[in-house]
Amino acid sequence: MIDKEMEQLEHNIGRAWDLALKMGLDPFPVEFEVVPASIMYEFGSYGLPGRFSHWTRGKAYYRMKMSYDFGLSKIYELVINTNPSYAFLLENNSVLENTFVAAHVFGHTDFFKHNAYFAHTARNMIDRVSASADRIRQYEFEHGRLEVERFLDAVLAIEEHVDYYTHIKPKDEADQPAKPAETEYDDIWKLDREYRQQQAMARRPASRKFPKEPVKDFLLFFAEHAPNLEPWQRDILLIVREEMLYFVPQMQTKIMNEGHASIAHSRIMREMDLSGEDFVNFATLHTGVLSPSRTSLNPYYLGYTIWQDIEKRWDNPTEEERRMGRQPGQGWAKVLEVRETENDVSFLRNYLTEDLVKELDLYLYRKEGDEWVIVEKDWRKVRDGIVASMTNFGYPYLVIDDADYRRNSELYIKHLFEGQEMDLNYAEKTLAYVYQIWGRPVHLETVFDERRVLLSFDGEKNTRQVLDDDDEEEDN
Amino acid sequence: MSVQRQDWSLHRKGSIDQQRHKEKIREAIKKNLADIVSEENIIMSDGKKQIRVPIRSLDQYRFRFDPGRQTRSGQGNGKSKVGDVIAQDPQQGQGPGKGKGDAGQDPGAEYYEAEVSVDELATLIFEDLSLPNLEEKRQAEMETETIRFTDVRKKGPMGNLDKKRTILENLKRNAAQGDPTFHDIKNDDLRFKVWEPTIRYESNAVVLAMMDVSGSMGEFEKYIARSFYFWMVRFLRTKYTNVKIVFISHHTEAKEVTEDEFFHRGESGGTQVSSAYELALQIIKERYNPADWNIYPFHFSDGDNLPWDNDRCVQLVEELMKLCNIFGYGEIREAHYRSPSTLMSSFSKITNKKFVAVTIGDKREVYPALRKFFSTRGDEVPSAP
Structure with a gap:
């Protein structure tokens, strides 16, 4: 990109920003950086600049860069959820392409700023991941690269198993505002009360179960309770957990977020006073990004269509809706409201209507023999099927049910089965990683072929057994 | 709001981690050499530089849903209906939603494919192997060229700059002027290393590769012999620049053939x-x-020889061993009929420690056979199985 083009791009981006504000968006300000493809792909494969090193990221990087070098795929844009946000543009893209990307980016940063699920993300994440990467590098010096890598291999294998709602807790008594003092001796009486409470606790028969409630957050639980870990290993668990929690909202809102950004780019670009040729190029890009696929859902297209439908339905309510109190002309306001409160699961459940399922020709399919065959077209079932596949962002929902199984500090994990069976081979291999972290035998209960199955790994070998219903009685 | 551009040319993180991934692949390959050595697409690669090697241990395992039992969603063109087939044959990595090279759809058929060059593989396989029993021979025909730095001069290509001497010269000159620190390099300070090609002589070696191409050698037998010789040839050509190889194929008659004919031509008839x-x-x-020569005859056969010919063979082998460093005999028989063949049992009488014999009944046994033939064993007594 030559200097003259840089100037032109800077001008265009300023214009796009004004248009974004004019259409009612309120994005984080964005620092754009024009980078070569190798850097773009590096950030793409690591998720964030400066993140810690691991061979799996090198593998991802290699794969992405290869497919770019062979002209098979291209990342257009990469935007980081921070305040200010950072966005990266490819240096050999045209000015028009990069303007298009910038307009799209403003949609994302508006979404980052306003969607409720992002409210708890660290907006200084780039600094935090660099600090973590430094610590991990230090651990490599102290404990050896292979040792750290071996531990990271294990932790990354279970990185999805965090509890992304840990910030929502029942209010602790400690958090309640203290009652105004009644007498000047309150603090002394309080001592007495605390003592009595402790006594009462001590008299209660200790619950044998540990943890008391099933735990979804494997990484946190291991960091706190795995018996034989070194401090650096606990730190690594928490680092991986923190980074995962940062990414979860993006995984939970992919369809909404991409759809919202697509609405933003299409409106901004239409008002940019493009030349005829540029407009055709823009239209080509837009169609490319929003093209449907027979074998997967294109989040850009699906999101874009639902957002447009919401706006239309709240702009022009039906007779019945009017009777129920919906005022016409509220479309855009509704869009902004929904972008604040929903995630993909609730978004689809609330706004993927019968008409849309039919218009988009959505279906469910599965493998039958060597073929993948459409098995469902009923709109309700299709919608619910899509929603189900997004629950827990597409991973099996596992909880640690017992960390003292058989009174032997063994770990008992339960799969909360919702109709989709797990890949048992993969599960067995992954159990070996869990064993590596926990240090004691590990078990996983799941359902396969309508039977309850228990997979175990004792440090040397994997075993499988079918559980009959008597066991369940006993467990309860 | 700003648009910036920086110099990223020194940024290497992605490539460094990619390097580590490559190392992991090498480790995995080393662990799986027995499987990889007889991998068909390598032996049959015919000069292709890059080959794909399946590696099971590099998968990134996690708790996931069974891809083959999962219900997925997609979008049609407006006319889709229940029962439509939208994709097929997912084993080729064309499975919906997954990129090529990613895990396939069938458990058990999942692996990561790494791309390596044949040379790289050869280096891994032969890392600690060499030609056994090398002896110094009278006439040193085999020569290797090496480079020796012999002189230091004031002029030369920058690549040959002798930094240590240059710094010393600079210090010397500065010290003469009363300031013994390293600064202000002048052309006069520069010193260059000068090299001369020299020739080192090594002992000679010739390998006589013999193979049975008669009708009794089936597809499997030929394939095994072929993979053995494939690697043997690679090995000799990477480790020693001037090893000579003579290819002899035989059925009832023997003739000297080219390498290409040796590997690609099959004949029929009996065996002598x-x-x-x-x-x-x-x-x-x-x-x-x-x-003048270290001589290494190797013979591969299925052991089906004309019965009256066996004694003659033993006699000839004894004679060959007087002239050779080692005599290798490999018998290829599929596991299910592994009764001692006539030829092998005749050979069992041979007590000379120069005689090495192996039986290969399975693809996986090619690699141990290679190791057995090519391990540096000095005076150690090779044992026949």
């Missing part, structure tokens, strides 16, 4: 092993004087 040994003796007599 002695014909190959006779030809080998003749070639040694005519062209490779044992006083």
Whole structure:
């Protein structure tokens, strides 16, 4: 990109920003950086600049860069959820392409700023991941690269198993505002009360179960309770957990977020006073990004269509809706409201209507023999099927049910089965990683072929057994 | 709001981690050499530089849903209906939603494919192997070129700059002017290393590769012999620049053939092993004087020889061993009929420690066989199985 083009791009981006504000968006300000493809792909494969090193990221990087070098795929844009946000543009893209990307980016940063699920993300994440990467590098010096890598291999294998709602807790008594003092001796009486409470606790028969409630957050639980870990290993668990929690909202809102950004780019670009040729190029890009696929859902297209439908339905309510109190002309306001409160699961459940399922020709399919065959077209079932596949962002929902199984500090994990069976081979291999972290035998209960199955790994070998219903009685 | 551009040319993180991934692939390959050595697409690669090797241990395992039992969603063109087939044959990595090279759809058929060059593989396989029993021979025909730095001069290409001497010269000059620190390099300070090519002589070696191409050698037998010789040839050519190889194929008659013919031509007819040994003796007599050459005859066969020929073979092998460093015999038999063959049982009488024999009944046994033949064993007694 030559200097003259840089100037032109800077001008265009300023214009796009004004248009974004004019259409009612309120994005984080964005620092754009024009980078070569190798850097773009590096950030793409690591998720964030400066993140810690691991061979799996090198593998991802290699794969992405290869497919770019062979002209098979291209990342257009990469935007980081921070305040200010950072966005990266490819240096050999045209000015028009990069303007298009910038307009799209403003949609994302508006979404980052306003969607409720992002409210708890660290907006200084780039600094935090660099600090973590430094610590991990230090651990490599102290404990050896292979040792750290071996531990990271294990932790990354279970990185999805965090509890992304840990910030929502029942209010602790400690958090309640203290009652105004009644007498000047309150603090002394309080001592007495605390003592009595402790006594009462001590008299209660200790619950044998540990943890008391099933735990979804494997990484946190291991960091706190795995018996034989070194401090650096606990730190690594928490680092991986923190980074995962940062990414979860993006995984939970992919369809909404991409759809919202697509609405933003299409409106901004239409008002940019493009030349005829540029407009055709823009239209080509837009169609490319929003093209449907027979074998997967294109989040850009699906999101874009639902957002447009919401706006239309709240702009022009039906007779019945009017009777129920919906005022016409509220479309855009509704869009902004929904972008604040929903995630993909609730978004689809609330706004993927019968008409849309039919218009988009959505279906469910599965493998039958060597073929993948459409098995469902009923709109309700299709919608619910899509929603189900997004629950827990597409991973099996596992909880640690017992960390003292058989009174032997063994770990008992339960799969909360919702109709989709797990890949048992993969599960067995992954159990070996869990064993590596926990240090004691590990078990996983799941359902396969309508039977309850228990997979175990004792440090040397994997075993499988079918559980009959008597066991369940006993467990309860 | 700003648009910036920086210099990223020194940024290497992605490539460094990619390097580590490559190392992991090498480790995995080393662990799986027995499987990889006889991998068909390598042996049959015919000069292709890059080959794909399946590696199971590099998968990134996690708790996931069974891809083959999962219900997925997609979008049609407006006319889709229940029962439509939208994709097929997912084993080729074309499975919906997954990129190529990613895990396939069938458990058990999942692996990561790494791309490596044949040379790289050869280096891994032969890392600690060498030609056994090398002896110094009278005439040193085999030569290797090496470079020796012999002189230091004031002029030369920058690549040959002798930094240590240059710094010393600079210090010396500065010290003469009363300031003994390193600064202000002048052309006068520069010193360059100068090299001369020198020739080192090594002992000679010739390998007589013999193979049975008769009708009794089936597809499997030929394939095994072929993979063995494939690697043997690679090995010799990577480790020693001037090793000579003579290819002899035989059925009832033996003849010297080119490498290409050796690997690609099949013949039919009966087997008379002695014909190959006779030809080998003749070639040694005519062209490779044992006083000058280390000689390594290797013979692969399925063991089906004309019964009256066996004694003659034993006799010839004894004769060959007087001239050679080692005699290798590999018998290829599929596991289910592994009864001792006539030829092998005749050979079992041989007590000479120069005789090495192996039986290969399975693709996986090619690699151990290679190791057995090519391990540096000095005076150690090779044992026949």
